[in-house]
Every structure is written in structure tokens, then in C-alpha cells.
Amino acid sequence: MARLVTQLLSKLFLLTTLLSIASSHPAAAVVSRLLLPRDPKDCTAPDANCTCQEWTFVSKDWTVANFAYRISVPVFDPEEAAREEPVPFASLVTFVVQNQALDYNAVCNATSTGGDQEDADASFDGRKWYDCVQDKPGEDGVTSFSYERAKDRLEVKQTWECLHEGYFYRYKATGGAEAKVVCAEAEWENPDWKEGQTYQLNITECQAKHRPIQVPWTEITGN
Template sequence: MNTLLSVLVAMASLAAASPILPPSTALLSRRDSAEHGCTDTSFGHPDAFAWSVAGFDYHASYTFTTPAHQNSWGYVNFNLTNPALAPAVAVCSASSNQPTDFFYGTMEYTCALPGGGPIAGGGRGGEATFDFSRPSGVLNIKQTWSCHDQDPQYPITFWAYGNATLSLECEDTTWTNPNWTQGQIYSSRTVQCAPVSLPIKPHTMTAVA
């Protein structure tokens, strides 16, 4: 059995990122896959499929030991929940020292998945990757998983792709040493953004059994 099922979700614009939703609708209390099963949940029954991004955190530090020498890093952290694999949660994190915004959407990072065997609703796998562009605010998500609940002999494998544009509210603080001498910190800067949580609907999903 090698049937190809193509599912195109939210295709208003494949290239456009979904805007961040206002706080009143950004947090969704989704049923996990144990209630409806991995397959039905993946196909959007009874609710439309969407990932849940929780606590997206961007922060950065810039430390100059001289006016020309810096040690600077940016960090991204968030939790990713796929309703077809819930209650399992993928932990996504990345760090970069590529100045000056650190993340430009050119590097793909892999999320850490919980260990153990099959998930309650019959799902397995869940490899997820992401990239993020600090200048544009675009977060891209890719994930692959399989559902074994309806026919374990012929599980269905899903590939999903989605994105959102994050409007981060950040505090930017800079300190400069007015009496700097060699061997001291010349200046330091920190950027700390308020965490955001939101649903992301895939713009493309493909399923193969």
C-alpha cells in the first residue's frame, strides 16, 4: 500500500508568514492525541491542525573587551507541541555568535524530542526543525511524524511546514565603562524580549501511507 495523500492547509499564501495572533487567541488549550488518536488529529478532526509554540524567548548579550573586540551571543528557546503527538513536547533551542542579529533564517536547528516509546495516541517520531530570522521575525517550523493508531501495518507518515512572523517586544540596555583601561570590560549590551506563545497552522502538509 503506497497511497499518496496531499493535504494543503491554509494556502492563502505559501510564501507569506502567518501573523502573530493577539494575546486573547494566542494560547490554545488543545486536546491531546490520546482523545482522538494521532491520525484524526493530524487530519484536523475535530479541530484544525496547528502547532503550539510556547514561551518563545529571544535574548542576546554583547560584551566588548575593547572598542574593537567583542564576545557576543544570541539565544532562542521555546517549546513546540504537535496536537497529534501531545502530550509529548519538543524542546527547541539555538545559540549563535553571528553578529549583529545572530539569527538570519539561514541555519536550521533541531528540536529535542522526549525519549521513550509510542505516544498515547499512536504517534511516533516527531523530528522537528526550525529556523528564525531576527531582522524579519519569521519563525519557520518543519516536522515529520507517523501515526500507527488506525493501521499499525501501514502507518501514515506526515510532513508539515509552517511559519509565523513574531512581533517581539524587547528591552535593549547598553552600559559603557567611562574609565576603561586595557583588561577591563569596555561596554556591555543586553537584549531581552518578552516571551510569546502562539499557534502556527501549517501552510503545507503531506501524508504517505
């Protein structure tokens, strides 16, 4: 009985105990955090070898690597290139989300299309959420994101599981950060163009201004 009580107390201690910290600055976000153990492990030490559970308790953000944004505008014949009319476009955002608690990453990308290249940036307006794909099959976690190009705003939410002392603990974190980009334009023209092929491709290629991007957790819960 004593052993069972000890196990239950241990589980209760590690379950969802939230601290809500409201800053006095009116523009600051409210941050909800799990209550740390009394002596959290220093996972930054070279020989720390922290577990998923230990990293979850001490982590504060995600690392977003290889953030890129691209607009492609295809032109299918010389006459179309000369006309001042709306031209269809395809825009793409892609990046990788890294969580120190996990031994896998989330690969994120989304595409948007439209009938007028002038609307390309507005096609990512931050209202739609896109699912990412984990680079390690078989894991139960889910990662998704939204992106608002006009404000250079990236939002991320992620769920994951940690196995600790025979129990599975499930966590969910949300957060966001500014994702400013630096862009360059390029034009490709098909020297051997034939009817039905792409005659010209106008590309706007954007990379993150600050790499990698740290996306702080504004809330984390667990059960």
C-alpha cells in the same frame, strides 16, 4: 480475501491524498492538506479522546510556546568597556513546539556567536536550519526550524508517526509565522571583578509579543 481487500482499501483511504488550495490573493500561500475522512471526529469536544491519527487529520497548526530571543555581550575588563571597538556577542533563540497529535513536545534552541555586537541580529538570517530535541525519548519524529530576526520570521518543519489499526503512518508538515518580539535591555556589572573574570554583561532580552504563537501548516503530506 474480502477481509484483506477491506484492510487494503482502508489503508489506501488513509494514505496520502492531497488537496492543493490556491487562493486568488497573489500573496497567499498554497496550502496542501490531507483529504479528511467523510466524518472527521470533533477533537475539540471535552470527551473526544482523539488518537494521533484523528488529530493529524483535523489539526491546522503548531503552538509555539515560551518563544524568547537573547543577545549577550560580555566585557572582560574596565578598559575594554571604555573602548569603542567591536565586541564579541552570543545570541540565543529558544521555544517549544506543540503538536496536538503528539504526546510529546519539541524543545528548540540555537546559539550564534560573532565578533561584533552590531551584527548580532543578522546572525540569525533564516538560511540555516536547526534541529530540536523531543522531551520524550524514543519517538521517531524530527522537528527543525529556521529563524530570520530581521523579518521576525519563524519556519518549522516536523515529521511524526501515528499507529492506526495496526499500521504506522508517517507525516511531514511545514509552515511558518511571524514571531514579533518585545525587548528590554539590562546591564550587569561584577562588583568583585578580578582579572580573567567577566567585568560586565550587557543583555538584550526579548519575549514574543503574542503568546503563544500559532504556526499554520502550509503543507502536510503522509505515507
